[in-house]
Amino acid sequence: MTPVTNEQAYAFLQSHLPTPPQAVALIGAGAWSRCFSYRVGGVEYAIRFGAHVEDFYKDRRAAAYASPDLPIPQVLDIGEALGGYYAIAPRAYGVPLETVDAETWRVVTPWLAAALEALRTADIAATSGLGSWDAQGRAAASSWSQHLLAVAEDTPDLRIHGWRRKLEAGSPGGSAAFAWGFARLQQVVSDAIPRSLLHCDLINRNVLVDAGRIAAVFDWGCARYGDHLYDLAWFEFWAPWHPNLDVALLRTELERRWRQAGYTPAALPERLAACYLHIGLDHLAYNAHRGDWETLAATAARMRKLVEAIG
Numbered sequence: 001m002t003p004v005t006n007e008q009a010y011a012f013l014q015s016h017l018p019t020p021p022q023a024v025a026l027i028g029a030g031a032w033s034r035c036f037s038y039r040v041g042g043v044e045y046a047i048r049f050g051a052h053v054e055d056f057y058k059d060r061r062a063a064a065y066a067s068p069d070l071p072i073p074q075v076l077d078i079g080e081a082l083g084g085y086y087a088i089a090p091r092a093y094g095v096p097l098e099t100v101d102a103e104t105w106r107v108v109t110p111w112l113a114a115a116l117e118a119l120r121t122a123d124i125a126a127t128s129g130l131g132s133w134d135a136q137g138r139a140a141a142s143s144w145s146q147h148l149l150a151v152a153e154d155t156p157d158l159r160i161h162g163w164r165r166k167l168e169a170g171s172p173g174g175s176a177a178f179a180w181g182f183a184r185l186q187q188v189v190s191d192a193i194p195r196s197l198l199h200c201d202l203i204n205r206n207v208l209v210d211a212g213r214i215a216a217v218f219d220w221g222c223a224r225y226g227d228h229l230y231d232l233a234w235f236e237f238w239a240p241w242h243p244n245l246d247v248a249l250l251r252t253e254l255e256r257r258w259r260q261a262g263y264t265p266a267a268l269p270e271r272l273a274a275c276y277l278h279i280g281l282d283h284l285a286y287n288a289h290r291g292d293w294e295t296l297a298a299t300a301a302r303m304r305k306l307v308e309a310i311g
Helices: 004-014 054-063 103-120 145-153 165-171 172-188 229-237 245-262 270-288 292-311
Strands: 023-029 033-040 043-050 079-083 084-090 130-133 139-141 196-198 207-210 215-218 225-226
Touching: 004 033, 004 043, 023 207, 043 054, 054 079, 054 084, 103 196, 103 207, 103 215, 103 229, 103 245, 130 145, 139 145, 145 172, 145 225, 145 270, 165 172, 165 270, 172 270, 172 292, 229 245, 229 270, 229 292, 270 292
Parallel strands: none
Antiparallel strands: 023 033, 033 043, 043 084, 079 084, 130 139, 130 225, 196 225, 207 215
């Protein structure tokens, strides 16, 4: 699917809606979709266009877990458009979490910790499996280790199929880093984890902050069932890319909430190491697919530093 333009978005909405849209504007673009705002009858909406309809169905399912601590927009409509698919939701307002200044981060950290706790404690009893889940809440892996170790696969169904060939051809150092990381992951991964709802992409313009609070959490395409430490590990892994975010403060707030709830994560260092390794390996593959060798090298270095610090 080619990137949707403002003119194409307007033309689609004009043909799709009973009332012509107003103020159609691009408000966001990511690796897999583009998002436009528009107004009808004084109400503002957001429409996303993308090639992967399963992402939109996951957004719809995720909205069932919405709460004051975990605000998730309701998906109102999903369908085919412009050679791909669309999803419409009420527009959420705010600035991306990763762009806030240090003072705003300090204010929003308790709200972010509350959102992570809402993810950890979400009722997913009616779902099955571990790893990435589908529109029915079914994940394919039977264990956390099976899901994490699948990071080494390069099957034709993957969006980034061909990454291994590109990695080996484009970055011998990156290929060696992948081999090192995968060997370490095989050593530390464990299935003794609580099964929780995970977002797994909370930094890439997928969380909005407004008035010092979490205003919206969306784009659940990367969501999984698995170890809740993964979302904390995500912030810790990417911390050097976002020096404005005091990630240590987030961990301190989470640990305070765990103590208050009478919860102590077992084998925390080993579980975090498994998460760091999976995040690193997954993004070595992704950046090899994109041909972004500079980010790939930085990702490999960050993965090694975090894991070696644990021992």
